[in-house]
Amino acid sequence: MSTRRYPHSSVSPEEFHKWLSTLICVLNSVYFVLNMITLQKLGLGTMQLAVATFAGFCLYKSSNGFYRPWHSYALLISLTINILLSIAVMDLVAGATYWGLALPFWYYSLFGLRKGFIFSAIIVLSAAMVIFFRTDTQVFMPYRTIFNFTLVYCSIWLVCHIYEVQRQKTSEFLHSLALQDDLTNLKNRHALKADFQAFQHSFESMHMLIIDIDHFKNINDKYGHDIGDSVLIKVADALMQSIHTKEIYRLGGEEFVILFKNINDKEAFRQAEKVRKAVELGIFFSHNEPIKLTVSIGISSLRPEHEFTDFLRAADQKLYQAKREGRNRVCA
Structure with a gap:
């Protein structure tokens, strides 16, 4: 079959990147206001302002046809650091850990099967370490929290991985239908x-x-x-x-x-x-x-x-x- 490469989702990486940039820009702008004004978390607020600004830059570039793959990598790396920093700084009851559960979906959607797996594996280990070293209250139970977070994260990770494997098989099948003569099995x-x-x-x-x-x-x-x-x-x-x-x-x-x-x-x-x-x-x-x-x-x-x-x-x-x-x- 032909070796031409195709986008690894029905929505192109460029389009997905544009909508993800919009979401990250809006969310981090909201959290910046909350953390800087309401909670007085100046360091975290500054980080969220930086992420919101870069997301706005990515949105501007992709909207004007200047998307580059490194934009997606930089955007998700900054978002990941922001989430890990929020887990480390904020009280557990604030629920910052919940945002970490969305990362596998974004990794697989933008980067495909192999890189999505690698990024997801790195994050589950990093998040578990951050949670373990949190000791904000005497009733805090790191092992129990790590156990629950890891189970939920891995469940979502597994679903994303299975979906991406199946999507790639479907994509390859449709690829063959588009480029292969169904009678002779030669290329068309x-x-x-x-x-x-x-x-x-x-x-x-x-x-x-x-x-x-x-x-x-x-x-x-x-x-x-x-x-x-x-x-x-x-x-x-x-x-x-x-x-x-x-x-x-x-x-x-x-x-x-x-x-x-x-x-x-x-x-x-x-x-x-x-x-x-x-x-x-x-x-x-x-x-x-x-x-x-x-x-x-x-x-x-x-x-x-x-x-x-x-x-x-x-x-x-x-x-x-x-x-x-x-x-x-x-x-x-």
């Missing part, structure tokens, strides 16, 4: 375009082969579409077995495409001939009746001015030249 036209964009400036040369099965309509008319589908599957298998590359695509109908990277014109022609002979020498069956196939192949070489449609059109023109010249041949 969308994957071809995505791969071209990824490869375009990464290799010194690139060649495209368009392969068309000769007189395929006659096969469908004579044997039926179920046999035609079987022939397409067998041709796809022949292509995969005749050459060593993962860049093989079904363009649509009876047309296939192969991309070659960092080879010269002579080698591209040799590979095309190898494919043509593999199909010509192969035997395809309709029940007990053998079907002989041939293919016509057009080759284009990527030029600096080529976009995807130009590259494809150039190969297509060579394919039609091969058909005009009698089929079962390669034109470059």
Whole structure:
């Protein structure tokens, strides 16, 4: 399958970051007022003002299209420090520990499975240590509080982890549906375009082969579409077995495409001939009746001015030249 990367949630990290920045900015502004004016917690209030200011900065940047991944890291690190500091400074009855329970959800939503797990593990240990060293009253029971906090935190952490695992599996499945041809299991036209964009400036040369099965309509008319589908599957298998590359695509109908990277014109022609002979020498069956196939192949070489449609059109023109010249041949 294509190696293109996709956002790791249905809501993009940029969008989630923007809304999280809004929430953090508003909440820390409220807590800043409460702690500075009502509770006289000057140090904590100053910290919350700094977090609110940075969250406002992140909101401004993301709203104007200047989001950077480090904004999310810095935002959540500052929020995490703020929560841990609140747990350490505030009375337990103030409930600052409750905010720590929301952290796994934010970590997994912004950073994905692996980093979400690492951040969540660090925080549960850090929060437990902060709670343990709290001795604000004689009736305070650190072991009991740590036990309850850890159990609830780990329960939420487990749910977030399971959800993210399932979400990734669903994302990969949808990814395969979007980029894979469901009949032949080759990559499809969308994957071809995505791969071209990824490869375009990464290799010194690139060649495209368009392969068309000769007189395929006659096969469908004579044997039926179920046999035609079987022939397409067998041709796809022949292509995969005749050459060593993962860049093989079904363009649509009876047309296939192969991309070659960092080879010269002579080698591209040799590979095309190898494919043509593999199909010509192969035997395809309709029940007990053998079907002989041939293919016509057009080759284009990527030029600096080529976009995807130009590259494809150039190969297509060579394919039609091969058909005009009698089929079962390669034109470059």
